[in-house]
Amino acid sequence: MSLHQFFLDDQVLADEGAAVFPLRLAPDDARHARVLRLAPGEHVAVVDAARDYFECEVVSFDDAMPLVRIARRLDAPDDGPRVILLQGLAKGDKMETVIRHATEVGVEAFVPLRCARSVMKVDAKKAAAKRSRWQAVAKSAAMQAGRRAVPEVSEPLGLPEACELLANATAVLVCWEEAPQTATMRAALSDALAHAGCAVAADARVAVVVGPEGGLAPEEVERLLSCNPRARLVSLGPSILRTETAGVVAPALVLYELGGMGNAGGALGASEALGAGGL
Template identity: 40%
Template sequence: MTVAHFFCDDVAGDTVRITGDDAHHASRALRIRVGEEITVSDGRGTVVRAHVSDVSPSAVVAGVVARTAVEAPSPSVVVFPAMPKSGKLETVVQKLTELGVDEIKPWFAARSVVRWDADKAATRLRRLRAIAREAAMQSRRAWLPSIGEPGPLEKLPETTVVLDESAPTGLTASLPSVAPLVVGVVVGPEGGLEPEEVARLVAGGARAVSLGHAILRTETASIIGPALVLARYERLG
């Protein structure tokens, strides 16, 4: 049986206390019982094993029996998905978190149809971060990914690839053999990137790459591209 995994800001003491929606989920959906072992991370690399001593819909309390420090994965993978239509970004955030991506920074491309209303932006961002947190619990991550607020595309990592269906070079072949500290992956919206956008990114040091002959949906490319980067540097597969 898989041990349930949770997140808690403070795991430094002899006990951990899980509250809010996580406690309700643990007690009602997962049916966590006194005596069970769970793992809890602070989202910053510290993971503890703990034995549950008390369970209620409002709080789960567990005594720490072991503590482990997990190094941040390397290279760090940062994904820049252009804002897609409807709820596709939620799926992208969920799947990228499960894969192990470190940062997700949505951006508004020229062909992005969706524009966040300022009044709703904070609520939508909280929703994305909650989805990432849930996915990180499911995939038992020690480090929570950073989910950035959508905005213009700027401050790209030194090693960045731009997914472009017309590029002559494949993504995997374009990556350096020695892993850099950070790899960025830029993905366009429905309809793709404007040629001017690709040219500007390439002029700034990014490399245009292809995922092959098939034309993928933006949400598919947003998952496949980073997965290939993770696999290239043995963080996946």
């Protein structure tokens, strides 16, 4: 049976001097732990602030924090391919749906993308609150899926800022409903990796772009394809997928082709995942 998993923001377990010590959980996680009614003797998985992975035994649980002892320290997984998703802003709870399920699939970071046809508009006042909510969704999904780190969700970016971010990616895959059917994910990814001279798929740093409900405008597609010499157009098949479906299917296909499905390596921010500079 899989263990309940928690992330620590500011606690490094290797620095704990006592055999039994409290887990300094974030308030939301502490409430979640109480709901779980963790009992003495139960084990939980913990990813600490140093991104080290531990299995801990619950010794006792009061109204504040669980007291635990380290049962064992687990080895970090090998690095694998990193995929970030640039998702066109979508209305309602569609962004949360994409972030939740794409986190489970293995996406390393998310960039909400302001597009010409986005129904949802996020002004500067709402951007921070939206990002905080989306980050909480990513954390919840990472805990449920047993990810070794929480993917970072950036604030919404416009196309110019997104293109700067994409300049250093190993490959940029632009999903578009008007792409020719021959532009399959496998063919586009293979061609981009060959152009990048990436001999090992596990070393790939791939960005996937999915448009909003109305799709990407032709001029946006043109600009995205011109921002990186390894940018390729991709068709997701003859059916026109909803944006919240495409936002999960597309990165899942990339990870499958790269052999990275099930990789639970440490998540990075979008800039780190693509080997780029700061946002």
